[in-house]
Amino acid sequence: MASTIYLALPFALVLLSISLRVSALSLNYYDQTCPKAESIVKNIVRKAMRNDRTVPSALLRMHFHDCFIRGCDASVLLNSTTKNTAEKDGPPNISLHAFYVIDLVKKQVEALCPGVVSCADILAVAARDAVSLSGGPTWNVPKGRKDGRVSIATDTRQLPAPTFNISQLQQSFSQRGLSMDDLVALSGGHTLGFSHCSSFQNRIHNFDATNDVDSSLQPSFAASLRRVCPVHNKVKNAGATMDSSATTFDNMYYKLLVQGKSLFSSDQALLTSTRTKALVSKFASSQQEFEAAFVESMIKMSSITGGQEVRLDCRVVN
Structure with a gap:
């Protein structure tokens, strides 16, 4: 029911609803429930970078493209189905890659702490690690995001284009x-x-x-x-x-x-x-x-x- 209502909203109202629902995130969200989550992310991002130097830019861009549609809800990670073409298959996202990095993290985290760590948090932490492991700054990532259930390719039209003034x-x-x-x-x-x-x-x-x-x-x-x-x-x-x-x-x-x-x-x-x-x-x-x-x-x-x-x-x- 919630998904149906969400789909019916005009995009401007979806954006408004997102801005009004910024959750209370926490720096120590997984300290008790999955304390090794962030170290798992960092280790896998580091290993992926050794094999592919484009991984950091891919993860950073993926996180940006995720957050600019329905908020940082990992909707960019969802696969298309027979009834729906997802964000990752929208024209601006066709060149996104390194989804396997998030999959590897999720598999390890689920084995350790089942049903606890969201894909959205994994992507946010991976983007941070992509920056820091490339010689940039590091920071404490607020966590506690939830994953979305809606991903629509046509929504990617709302991403800022390289031709924008x-x-x-x-x-x-x-x-x-x-x-x-x-x-x-x-x-x-x-x-x-x-x-x-x-x-x-x-x-x-x-x-x-x-x-x-x-x-x-x-x-x-x-x-x-x-x-x-x-x-x-x-x-x-x-x-x-x-x-x-x-x-x-x-x-x-x-x-x-x-x-x-x-x-x-x-x-x-x-x-x-x-x-x-x-x-x-x-x-x-x-x-x-x-x-x-x-x-x-x-x-x-x-x-x-x-x-x-x-x-x-x-x-x-x-």
Whole structure:
């Protein structure tokens, strides 16, 4: 019954209901019921990173995409069924990967503490570990999230797109109770990872009626992107790293952004507002300032909750 009502709500009301139901999370939520949960997460994330250097960026992006739909409820982990196409199969999420990392954690945690630790908490902790194990900051993750029962592919249209301008970004973040400061800090997550050509093609080919290339791009950088991503690109996984140190969590993203070497229109958009431009400059000049702001915004974003149960299998509802 609850799921039916939830599905019927317009998306704006779903977002409102999420913002009004931020649960009382706790730093010591599993201290008595599953004290080894976080160490299990960290060990498995570390092992996965040894085999695949893209795991940290994948887990961080997965957590972000989860929280921005129905709150941090692990709905992004649910598989599609014959009657429903789930979030993970929505166009913006097709390139998400490393779901196996969460599966491995869940299997070990269930063997130790059955029915206790939610998939949403596992994903939140894994995202934190992905950052810290990549050389970034660590923090205490508030826990106690529940897993959601609803996952709909079309809802992924609500994710902020790489083509968004500053107004669209501000609206998207404010709907989740996140500020412009949060927008700039969380955008720093782009310091990790890789992007396919499709996400920045709009800036390097047929940009507008006058220019083929976005004039805000540094010319030699734009030329390098055009070589990797020609207009009739046929290389399936062609693309570029998010910054020049794409496996290290640092403030290089901001340093390159002010040099005209960002990939997305949504990155460049951060320089079009006085407030966000000032923050970009601040974070470019101080990794310490960036890390402090990132941690604060991550805790804020990951505390938006909306689930109802603790799934026994992260891919299916109980």
